[in-house]
Amino acid sequence: MTVEHDSADVPVVIVGAGPVGVTAALLLARRGVRTVVLERHHDVYPLPRAVATDDEVRRILQAAGIHQEFAAVARPARGLRLLDARHRVIAEFRRSPQGHHGFPQTSMFDQPELERLLRAALARHAECELRGGAEVTAVEQDADGPARVTYRDDEGEHVLLAEAVLGCDGAGSLTRDAIGAGWEDLRFEEHWTVIDVTTKAAVRCWEGVDQVCDPHRPATFMRIGEDRYRWEFRLREGEVLDAERLRELVAPWVDISRIDDFHVIRQAQYTFRARIADRWRRGRVFLLGDAAHLTPPFVGQGLCSGLRDAYNLTWKLARVLQQGGDEGLLDTYERERKPHARHVIRLAVATGWAMTGGQDRAAALRRTAVAAACRVPGVTSRAGRDLSRPLPAGPLIRRSRLGGTYCPQPRVTSEDGQQVRLDDLLGDSFAVLTAVPLPPSLRALTDGLGARVVDVHESGDDGTLAAWLRAGRADAVLLRPDRVVLDVVPAGGTDFTDTAAWAPLLCTTRRPAEQPVSALPLSRSSAR
Numbered sequence: 001m002t003v004e005h006d007s008a009d010v011p012v013v014i015v016g017a018g019p020v021g022v023t024a025a026l027l028l029a030r031r032g033v034r035t036v037v038l039e040r041h042h043d044v045y046p047l048p049r050a051v052a053t054d055d056e057v058r059r060i061l062q063a064a065g066i067h068q069e070f071a072a073v074a075r076p077a078r079g080l081r082l083l084d085a086r087h088r089v090i091a092e093f094r095r096s097p098q099g100h101h102g103f104p105q106t107s108m109f110d111q112p113e114l115e116r117l118l119r120a121a122l123a124r125h126a127e128c129e130l131r132g133g134a135e136v137t138a139v140e141q142d143a144d145g146p147a148r149v150t151y152r153d154d155e156g157e158h159v160l161l162a163e164a165v166l167g168c169d170g171a172g173s174l175t176r177d178a179i180g181a182g183w184e185d186l187r188f189e190e191h192w193t194v195i196d197v198t199t200k201a202a203v204r205c206w207e208g209v210d211q212v213c214d215p216h217r218p219a220t221f222m223r224i225g226e227d228r229y230r231w232e233f234r235l236r237e238g239e240v241l242d243a244e245r246l247r248e249l250v251a252p253w254v255d256i257s258r259i260d261d262f263h264v265i266r267q268a269q270y271t272f273r274a275r276i277a278d279r280w281r282r283g284r285v286f287l288l289g290d291a292a293h294l295t296p297p298f299v300g301q302g303l304c305s306g307l308r309d310a311y312n313l314t315w316k317l318a319r320v321l322q323q324g325g326d327e328g329l330l331d332t333y334e335r336e337r338k339p340h341a342r343h344v345i346r347l348a349v350a351t352g353w354a355m356t357g358g359q360d361r362a363a364a365l366r367r368t369a370v371a372a373a374c375r376v377p378g379v380t381s382r383a384g385r386d387l388s389r390p391l392p393a394g395p396l397i398r399r400s401r402l403g404g405t406y407c408p409q410p411r412v413t414s415e416d417g418q419q420v421r422l423d424d425l426l427g428d429s430f431a432v433l434t435a436v437p438l439p440p441s442l443r444a445l446t447d448g449l450g451a452r453v454v455d456v457h458e459s460g461d462d463g464t465l466a467a468w469l470r471a472g473r474a475d476a477v478l479l480r481p482d483r484v485v486l487d488v489v490p491a492g493g494t495d496f497t498d499t500a501a502w503a504p505l506l507c508t509t510r511r512p513a514e515q516p517v518s519a520l521p522l523s524r525s526s527a528r
Helices: 020-031 056-065 067-075 111-123 174-178 243-250 304-324 329-354 361-375 379-388 422-426 440-449 464-471 498-506
Strands: 003-004 010-015 036-039 053-054 078-083 091-094 105-107 126-130 136-139 148-154 156-167 181-198 209-212 219-223 228-234 261-276 285-287 411-413 418-420 430-433 452-457 474-479 485-490
Touching: 003 056, 010 148, 010 304, 020 056, 020 111, 020 126, 036 474, 053 056, 056 067, 056 105, 056 304, 067 091, 067 111, 105 228, 111 126, 126 181, 136 174, 148 430, 156 174, 156 304, 174 228, 181 329, 228 243, 261 329, 285 361, 304 329, 411 422, 418 422, 422 452, 440 452, 440 498, 485 498
Parallel strands: 003 156, 010 036, 010 156, 036 126, 078 209, 156 285, 430 452
Antiparallel strands: 053 105, 078 091, 136 148, 148 156, 181 228, 181 261, 209 219, 219 228, 411 418, 430 474, 474 485
């Protein structure tokens, strides 16, 4: 057996090259942090396949640098309809074509297309290296020193020493086992079949998602692309769907007995579960995505939650590795993301039971209650907003009306007079949005953070930013690199509310290493 050691530490090793792992690598690359991504498959991983994303995650893809390419393969969706067993509409949850984050509130897509875009972007970054056919066999970390990642490929066994490891290796995560994390079961488990189809036949759809609330055969239907559709049906114990049964199930949408152009390109069975890891970090080893949480698909947030993990963690990790940021920055990752992930999982479970009715005697009562609730004015609009509730207050989120929320993203005027999205103007740094002139003390603080200052009255937007500040009773806000409000200058105030709590984490006097880990080579050394 040949054991290979890199002659120098690798800044970050990412285990798993699914959308979460590759997005994390791209976000780190934009901050100059080099990564090695290890993936046991040589090509795009075949399972699972997400089909929906929200506008917040579209904004994350913008930060990763692929939003324009993604727009070409994504299809805005009208929203969600609840149907009864006879396909009569119980309720409609409409989604806007222009959400808070500057994108359609819901978009449909084919995950393999997203993965190809992500991998193409990865190949364009010298800071990233993808090693396919690399099966990770161990992740270890001593009390002091780098983490040790052992993997096997066609050439033998190798070892990488890393400043940090991101476990993006799915529900069966080896990384999760390595840090001693276990699952907390949130009490939901159902068996479903997922069928992806291509056809040019006329399929009855409303350009959104249909959820059939039938306790005997709950189902989901959606149009993914120009001629791509997906059906999902809950399976009975031991049930296998043959061609004849499939024909009967899809008949409410399309009569495939009368057409030849109906091709099942993929059929797979899934067990939908609701779980969350009891710990997401040990030292510099972190869990992201399905390695940290499993979400039933009823609110379309499984992949979205993983990409939120990547966005939350990567800027903090880059600041610690490259700019001497305090290690306490990394403590905020699980503290901020875990409550939000738990909330989304519980919402998905509640939605699943309400929609499908479950399999108990209370099913009819639940469906009746859902229908009644959806007739209350404002309920359907509030249901969509509930996914974006503020992150909890903590060291990097000071309590206020706007603290922990995302700032809106209107189009603004760039220095060369072009209309661009706000984040494209702000870049990857901290930012201050202000409606008043900043006093010298705040200017010094923002300069220390490298924050870009934008006067909302001169931004060239449609008034969205100024109105948002007024509604939040703030004269200015400090935005983190992930566009979450860290702190505010209250209306009529002269300073942020609690600089002493967060400044030591960000404005550290500790010097970074003389040779930043992001500048170290990634080439392998000879075996020793």
